[in-house]
Amino acid sequence: MDDGEFKATVNFIQEIINQDKKTNKHNGRVHLRFPPEPNGYLHIGHAKSICLNFGLAAQNGGLCNLRFDDTNPSKEDVEYIDSIINDVRWLGFDWEGRLFYASDYFEKMYDYAVSLIKAGKAYVCDLSPEETRKYRGSFKEPGRESPYCNRSVEENLDLFRRMRAGEFPDGSRVLRAKIDMSSPNLNMRDPVLYRILKATHHRTGDKWCIYPMYDYAHPLEDYYEKITHSVCTLEFEDHRPLYDWVLNALNLLDLPQQIEFARLNLTNTVMSKRRLRRLVEEGYVTGWDDPRIPTIAGLRRRGYTSEAIRNFCDRIGVAKTNSVVDIRFLEYCIREDLNIKAPRVMAVLKPLRLVIDNYPHDMVEEMESENNPEDSTAGNRKVPFSRILYIEREDFCEDPPKKYFRLAPGREVRLKNAYIIRCEEFVRDEKTGEIKEIHCTYDLESKSGMPGAKRKVKGTLHWVSADHALKAEVRLYDYLLLDQNEGVEEQEEGEDFIKQIKPNSLEVLDDCLVEPSLAGAASGNRYQFMRKGYFCVDPDSTSDKLVFNRIVSLRDTWDRILKAEKN
RNA sequence: UGGGGCGUAGCCAAGUGGUAAGGCACGGGAAUUUGGAUCCCGCAUUCGAAGGUUCGAACCCUUCCGCCCCAGCCA
16 A cells, blocks of 8 residues: 555654563553544544554554444434444454443443542542532642542442432532642542433443543543553643543553544644534535545545545654644545546536537547556547537637647647547637637548557647537535635634635536446446546436546646746 | 643654755656656755754753643533
């Protein structure tokens, strides 16, 4: 997958693993996990984490589990579990049966909490959420001890048992760790371990009405699964002392090590679960698999390959610096992959009728065409050619600017895999002034493969035969957000990222014409529409009407020249 | 404001005391029946800043500056 010119440099996590292997920490075992909360769809930021965790395991002869961190039933749902499992598998990773749920450990976690209480390291606190916040203090001020922090072990045990039994309403009591209310790290000011939540859990049903908090549950989950390296994102750095505290308070051995790295940000798009959910729920996009959003489902529908995504993730690097990766790098990765894989076909997106006046009326020639010049095993196909063709509207210009190599009055151009033609005249719609049709003559010595084809001609155009072409709908996607840098996290108070959405991030082309070899193209198939880009058959496609998504355009040097001249 | 992190090119990112890798983007050129792909060439006298240590500093020390995260009974 990544052999060839690209060589990954050893990242800092691999360095830690190298060191641990050297000192035989964990007896040389390497065991990681990808621990999503099932409260949303996976996006390419998760893909970075998935590739990192599973990749590190693979590179080190280790293991990687898939684990759902389902400790908050009020936000989670099986819909998300199913989609996450599907996405991780689609990305190409295998947890080899080690699929776990935090909820599987609730009983053990409860028992550990009881031992914490017995050891005098946890207590039941009756403060309300508001009071708890006040007692916690601030960055400036130390917190104050809870009036309940010195309850007897017996009373704590009794209260905690009754919390579990459902005797108290939501929010009335919590179990707290007894650590240090004056710690400069707010996470250590007697953090909440368990809260009462009378919600039906998607897996345990109504068995529980108390649920462990992340800070308590996560280190235990890692411990139960014998995780050696617990990789998470930067915002958990402040939680590491608590992660370690839980494990140490219980006197556990062979402990996992939490290591934090920077999450992925991409330009021109949104990446937070909150924002993606908003786009979906408020109808700015058509669903979690809308090809404009960077969810795995969206990228997949758009036509991205898992290889390209993995490659991207492997190449962006792993570090602790907050960064925003240019989305054009992702585009580079998919073009690189599809350049080798995607068969070439001809498709005219915005058709302009072209008549070859000196070509016989009823003649049809089958033009031999290479399926993929980058792949000698891809073979050839025949494409029908006749007197009336369609070319791309933008491939003709009445009054061409300099450096324009395409068709213009009196000019010659090559039709890909066919003949060299000359534009003799064009017909204008009298009412609209729009150019309706162009008339050409062809050089019958210039057919591809013949000696006469060797003549140098500036431009080569793609085309379809009017009588043979298939109608198609093509969906062109643009970046979701206007400003390049608004892919970063939260904005100023009151600023709404919704305002940054491009009004025309989706353009639907209804009257496209594609070559007949595309008849019956299966959903998910990818092609290069020559000179236009890479396209993927959408699930909406039917035998009556083909529907394609543009995955990414080809690099367009002409377009760049035009833009450069504007500036 | 207390704590925790991070500053190397437009964007990622190596570099760990011996004189700034690589990729993307960008610019130029070659070749070309895709203005694609490919191939060449160019692109940081300097590493957030200033001092110091050293024969030698992006790397070590000091001070300063900037950015990110934390005051959920979310994860």
